[in-house]
Amino acid sequence: MDTFRFHSAGDVTVKAGHHIPERRLSDYELVYFPIGTQTVYKTDGSREELNDPCIIVTRPGEPHSYHFDPMKPTRHLFIHFDCDPETIQSRYSLLTATDSTVIALQDHSLVPQLLNQLLFYFHRRPERWRPLTESLMLAMLEELESMVLPGSKPAVEATIPMQIDQALQYIDLHVTEKIEVEQLARSAGWSHEHFTRTFQQYIGFSPKMWITKRRLDLAAQLLLRNAYSIKEVARNAGFSDEYYFHRLFRQKMGITATEYRRKYGDSRMSDLAPLNDLGRFYPRNHLFVMDSRQKK
Structure with missing residues (x-):
């Protein structure tokens, strides 16, 4: 083996x-x-x-x-x-x-x-x-x-600067609202250029790309809860334009929102609680199966 x-x-x-x-x-x-x-x-x-x-x-x-x-x-x-x-x-x-x-x-x-x-x-x-x-x-x-x-x-333990960590927390708390990178930079006490460069260095995404990613992460989480229609998912994840959401989701995820729900929806997730923290680099409340012989 x-x-x-x-x-x-x-x-x-x-x-x-x-x-x-x-x-x-x-x-x-x-x-x-x-x-x-x-x-x-x-x-x-x-x-x-x-x-x-x-x-x-x-x-x-x-x-x-x-x-x-x-x-x-x-x-x-x-x-x-x-x-x-x-x-x-x-x-x-x-x-x-x-x-x-x-x-x-x-x-x-x-x-x-x-x-x-x-x-x-x-x-x-x-x-x-x-x-x-x-x-x-x-x-x-x-x-x-x-x-x-x-x-x-x-x-x-390797750590990221406090200013970047605070920005990450702010984005997660306000991800469905309008977020200006300039305001994030001012809150950090840095210039827009320095904030953006440092954010990219530690997170691997520009601030704007990260905000979009977090909204898509939230949408992916909401899609696993079948009580929401795709339109409601888009709105609840901070996307005012449903068609833009459809296009962006497919571009970033490789499949449509409907296909994502069909592929990853799992009845075993019925005992899971709604999330405040979505997970930054992979979806939370999601079962990864590599070998179906044993599942939780």
Whole structure:
């Protein structure tokens, strides 16, 4: 077999009080909770309250259940996978342990970035995406293994300038409204030219292109909720011209909005909560299936 065989993955937000009853998976599951909640994870003889950001590794055949936060929606990212027993399983104790593996994340852990990049590759499927994802998965396991060993030190997290991060947050909060790049630059205390150049440097998009991308991200999320017509999706995503939305969506996504809904709509998403944060580089509340043998 390959070093890794990925089955499914996602970045989802479930409704308050959602419950996954006891189950036994036939593969590994790695789950990341980016913030602490009142979610409870139970496995054979163990009960963990997930009050802090953490990673959970569940092994094949291990009985476990989730009782998600009863008061508010809970976001979590997950990957289902198999791996070669000789080269991978024997190398990492967290894959062969017999007790519950809940790993508290250090403030500067690289695991969130690695996991987000994995989901980006699962979404975009660029050339050589399989070896790329295997390399990232190995890096993530190395990072996690170091966390369960004594004497480990946190890695240094790369950060973007505060002004750019604030602009990103503003865009996400006001994405359906009219947003002027000049106003974003003034709020950052920079000139239009410096703001645009720095934004492009760290984000990989110009501010205008990023605003359009975020509106399309929102539209793609709304399309998965069949209660909205395509016209309503366009309007609710900040597009005043429905025909422009149709043309732009097809140009950027490669398929029409109707085809996107038909291709990615999934009844298993019925327990997911509406999103405030759409995900910057791949769609949230979306199931990526690489191998249909095992799904969440």
